[in-house]
Amino acid sequence: MPTIAKNNDVITVIIIFAVEPERQQELVDTIVEFVEKGVKHQPGFVSSSIHKSIDGVRVMNYAQWKTQEDYQAFINNSELRQLGAKLSQFQIHESHVYEVVVSLPDDATRKIAKGGLIHLAEFKVKPENQMRLVELEREYVKVGLQHPDLISANFHRSLDGVHNVNYGQWxxxxxxxxxxxxxKYKPLNEYWQGLAENQFHLYEVVFTEPAD
Structure with missing residues (x-):
């Protein structure tokens, strides 16, 4: 079962597709088939967790690889590109390589399991503002964790400096x-203003590899 952890020995790749609601399940099936037939057999592959947004317009793959070099080798594999050619029919909304920089509370169980409910907040940020945003995320996350249904908040920063995401488990x-x-949660809707653009979607985990 995939696990989210700060400073773990993996890199995280989050790929978010924009999709028409009537094709959302088709996209989910296409990604799952690609993972099962090719991706999971590649050197350095750790996990893949497929999420579909509750509003029907997003599909997200939260993937983990041992190293960035392993992921790049996968990207450069022409045979795999051919195997996953059907995915080119769908629009990628965002795709970045991340590291986990904040995970709270410390005693939370951060396993990604099928059926899990996720709030993914996306922050587009300029590189010069990214680490300041991380500092504010660390400061204000405790406000959000006062919500009784929020299990954990896991902030990621993209290695290219232009994107942060919060993977919140509910x-x-x-x-x-x-x-x-x-x-009382008003600070959560304000701390990032002036530093980033923000949007979010709510997701359900529909597939994990390795499985539960």
């Missing part, structure tokens, strides 16, 4: 809107 999303409407 027990249930029934009361998620409290995070954006309750005044």
């Amino acid at each position: 027990r249930t999303l029934d009361n998620f809107e409290v995070l954006v409407t309750d005044p």
